Amino acid sequence: MKQGSLLLVDDDRHLLESMTEWLRDQGYYVDAVLGCADALAQLKRRTYDLLLIDVRLQDGDGFDLLEQVLRTYPDAQIMLMTGYGDADAAIEAVRAGACDYLTKPLIDEELLLAIERSLTQRQVLEENAELRRELNKQFATGHIVGQDPQMRRLFEMIQSVADTRATILVTGESGTGKSMIARAIHRHSSRSAKPFIEVACGALHENLLESELFGHVQGSFTGAISDKTGKFMQADGGTIFLDEVGTSSPAMQVKLLRVLQELEFEQVGGDKTFHVDVRVILATNENLAEAVAAGRFRQDLYYRINVINLELPALRQRKGDIPLLAQTFLDQVREDTNRPITGFSDDALAALEIYSWPGNIRELQNVVERAVLLGKSELITAADLPRDILGRASYMVPRAGNMTLKEALEEPERQIIHEVLEANNWNRNATADSLGVNRTTLYKKMKKLGLEDREYAG
Secondary structure: OOOOEEEEEOOOHHHHHHHHHHHHHOOOEEEEEOOHHHHHHHHHHOOOOEEEEEOEEOOEEHHHHHHHHHHHOOOOOEEEEEOOOOHHHHHHHHHHOOOEEEEOOOOHHHHHHHHHHHHHHHHHHHHHHHHHHHHHHHHOHHHOOOOOHHHHHHHHHHHHHOOOOOOEEEEOOOOOOHHHHHHHHHHOOOOOOOOEEEEEHHHOOHHHHHHHHHEEOOOOOOOOOOOEEOHHHHOOOOEEEEEOHHHOOHHHHHHHHHHHHHOEEEOEOOOOEEEOOOEEEEEEOOOHHHHHHOOOOOHHHHHHHOOEEEEOOOHHHOHHHHHHHHHHHHHHHHHHHOOOOOEEOHHHHHHHHHOOOOOHHHHHHHHHHHHHHHOOOOEEOHHHOOHHHHHHHHHOOOOOOOOOHHHHHHHHHHHHHHHHHHHOOOOHHHHHHHHOOOHHHHHHHHHHOOOOOHHHHO
């Protein structure tokens, strides 16, 4: 049997029976009904790859049935058939959602070709939908890597707030992934099919930023040679992400407060008020509470944007995630460059874990990319890492003599873990949380460093 199930709807019983028999001979699964009510009842019992519906039915109209089916089953593939076809009716059918429009009497070869074309189209649509689902996974929390307890709590918050209308403030140091968090929120929301618009507020002068956000009318300033649609209008129905909002001027803060409260604005040089439906996510690496106290940031705007605060930890606060992040970045670069590097040596991982990462995740990604491109063997070694990372690591360990870097790094790591275990009365769960690592990582390190038995660890 061919890959395809069909539902025929026609009140001409003789034609219906002959079409059903012929299509079954061609290898299709076919059910047949005489009218609208029977068709709707049949659709509740099973789904079909394609519906072939006559326009004129005794208990209704094929166009009406088309509308009812698509309202309940929006992905249905529907072909209309009529004995009174014309070009205007065909256009109307396609506009109403039909995938094709056939005129009776139906010619066998043309009917088969139309059915196969419609089924192929359905397959393409299903493949595209699956691709969109995979992309949604990829660009939602699936690519925000982390097993650290702080990150797991952050993932849970994203899931909780994504589909609300609340304004969200994402805070954290530069390079911690604030833009990725904003995109994850958008992808998990009901607005995911609508635009996600990102604006780097700190990269634009105040006058340019106002035009960028709200648009301008022709002639409103030198160089405004035509009307421009602003980012808020482009994001209508979706999400706008305002990065580095702490850099905005006092005058811009007033305008932002109004658009956040009323979702209304005017273009630069214009007097027409526009209303938009947007979800606003903002981000900053500044301490806005301190900026408010210093008079650099409006208090009312701060309270307005700080409805929900998602604070991203610095990478040095989640060191247990460094091996996982490093491997993720390595896999990405390897896929793009086809390099034969598969992982990291122990001394390379030790150096990465002890480094303080002032540039956070962005810096780690750049370091891994550099190491992959310059590496000569299957594993990235400490020799493939930048000197400043090895230099920072060497400041934190005693001179190693003939020891490897891995061996030299193990002793201070052992001391740190031992001290935190003692402080937590050897409660491993509390120790893992204090160190910012997951419990599995802590257990492995304790075993490797001889800290499994409290009696022999001191």
